[in-house]
Amino acid sequence: MTISTLTFTDLYTEVQQFYAKQIHHLDGNEVDEFTATFTEDGEFSHTPDEIPARGRANIAAAVHHFNKRFVNDPVVRRHWFNMLTVEPQHDGTIRTIFYALVVTTRPGGQPVIAPSCVAHDVLIRQDGRLLTRSRRVEHDELR
Amino acid sequence: MTISTLTFTDLYTEVQQFYAKQIHHLDGNEVDEFTATFTEDGEFSHTPDEIPARGRANIAAAVHHFNKRFVNDPVVRRHWFNMLTVEPQHDGTIRTIFYALVVTTRPGGQPVIAPSCVAHDVLIRQDGRLLTRSRRVEHDELR
Amino acid sequence: MTISTLTFTDLYTEVQQFYAKQIHHLDGNEVDEFTATFTEDGEFSHTPDEIPARGRANIAAAVHHFNKRFVNDPVVRRHWFNMLTVEPQHDGTIRTIFYALVVTTRPGGQPVIAPSCVAHDVLIRQDGRLLTRSRRVEHDELR
Numbered sequence: 001m002t003i004s005t006l007t008f009t010d011l012y013t014e015v016q017q018f019y020a021k022q023i024h025h026l027d028g029n030e031v032d033e034f035t036a037t038f039t040e041d042g043e044f045s046h047t048p049d050e051i052p053a054r055g056r057a058n059i060a061a062a063v064h065h066f067n068k069r070f071v072n073d074p075v076v077r078r079h080w081f082n083m084l085t086v087e088p089q090h091d092g093t094i095r096t097i098f099y100a101l102v103v104t105t106r107p108g109g110q111p112v113i114a115p116s117c118v119a120h121d122v123l124i125r126q127d128g129r130l131l132t133r134s135r136r137v138e139h140d141e142l143r
Numbered sequence: 144m145t146i147s148t149l150t151f152t153d154l155y156t157e158v159q160q161f162y163a164k165q166i167h168h169l170d171g172n173e174v175d176e177f178t179a180t181f182t183e184d185g186e187f188s189h190t191p192d193e194i195p196a197r198g199r200a201n202i203a204a205a206v207h208h209f210n211k212r213f214v215n216d217p218v219v220r221r222h223w224f225n226m227l228t229v230e231p232q233h234d235g236t237i238r239t240i241f242y243a244l245v246v247t248t249r250p251g252g253q254p255v256i257a258p259s260c261v262a263h264d265v266l267i268r269q270d271g272r273l274l275t276r277s278r279r280v281e282h283d284e285l286r
Numbered sequence: 287m288t289i290s291t292l293t294f295t296d297l298y299t300e301v302q303q304f305y306a307k308q309i310h311h312l313d314g315n316e317v318d319e320f321t322a323t324f325t326e327d328g329e330f331s332h333t334p335d336e337i338p339a340r341g342r343a344n345i346a347a348a349v350h351h352f353n354k355r356f357v358n359d360p361v362v363r364r365h366w367f368n369m370l371t372v373e374p375q376h377d378g379t380i381r382t383i384f385y386a387l388v389v390t391t392r393p394g395g396q397p398v399i400a401p402s403c404v405a406h407d408v409l410i411r412q413d414g415r416l417l418t419r420s421r422r423v424e425h426d427e428l429r
């Protein structure tokens with residue numbers, strides 16, 4: 001399918017699958033595969049009041065740094081996205097907004113569901129594939 | 144795209160984006176934009192055992208009345224929908240069923256996720272746009 | 287629509303609606319309708335360390351057995367799926383992966399959301415309809 005024949009329906013569905021794969025990589029601790037879903041110069045602002053990570057290497061470093069807290073605390077984390085809007089822009093970028101929750105489960109425990117966030121992404125298509133050029137995450141408990 | 148070429152796939156996807164925008168308005172306290180996603184004579188039965196709000200003005204009033212409880216209790220509320228079925232009817236209306244959860248976060252706090260509901264909508268297409276003609280919300284804790 | 291014209295977009299959307307209907311049956315205690323969404327020889331591994339249920343009759347028996355715990359404990363249970371990937375295979379089967387949470391509500395109570403799982407399905411198309419040939423559910427608290 002060429003871009004010229006890509007309908008909104010195709011795009012919305014492609015974004016859903018793209019996010020599912022991206023998050024399976026993140027939650028599966030496949031950090032390189034996760035950062036490969038960002039553009040080379042991608043920007044990831046995942047924690048408020050911190051300078052955004054820029055570029056795949058820095059995004060990978062930020063994820064590894066964040067995950068250090070779990071070294072002696074084995075958890076399974078699952079990111080859930082919902083209420084997704086997809087808005088193609090005239091410049092060829094695609095803006096999305098979606099809600100996010102993180103579901104954290106410890107061995108034998110019940111899931112803890114926090115924080116609640118809203119994310120604003122800019123996606124682009126490169127060599128036929130969607131990539132995240134920037135992600136800004138706002139935390140509900142900090143508003 | 145004319146209605147005659149609208150496939151089920153297109154419709155299902157359109158409903159997903161429609162609900163995402165509708166809920167971003169509701170959770171963003173954009174009450175007029177939210178009520179504009181209902182038909183002029185739309186019906187919204189959001190709380191059991193209360194008479195449904197009929198018409199955009201009454202739906203707006205119901206939302207404002209509901210939100211009064213948060214005047215001195217700053218919260219961010221996010222409605223999550225899931226497990227959506229979309230069923231076009233012979234009369235041109237579209238019936239949907241979906242699960243809903245409300246995620247409520249207070250400053251510095253963890254999200255509280257309640258209630259759990261199932262919603263039954265009737266959607267229609269007017270001037271090319273989807274609108275909610277009626278919504279009936281059932282609460283799991285009251286069954 | 288014939289299979290030959292079925293795009294990825296159509297398939298992804300069809301899977302979403304298929305799962306929504308399947309789960310509405312399960313959560314609505316429509317056990318026969320739920321098991322009818324599996325192939326005749328379908329396999330359902332819903333609880334770790336138990337032998338998977340094989341065939342519709344055994345899947346129905348497993349669901350009834352599981353639900354016995356609620357005979358004197360009236361609950362509404364809702365399964366939520368998210369972060370769905372759909373991967374058509376060369377052999378005509380369709381592999382999906384998705385996150386799952388169970389939302390359990392008791393009369394007058396707040397929902398309890400547990401467990402958090404990831405499911406791996408194999409779907410096939412039979413007489414034009416999707417069916418689950420196998421489902422393997424992994425629980426996060428047991429990893």
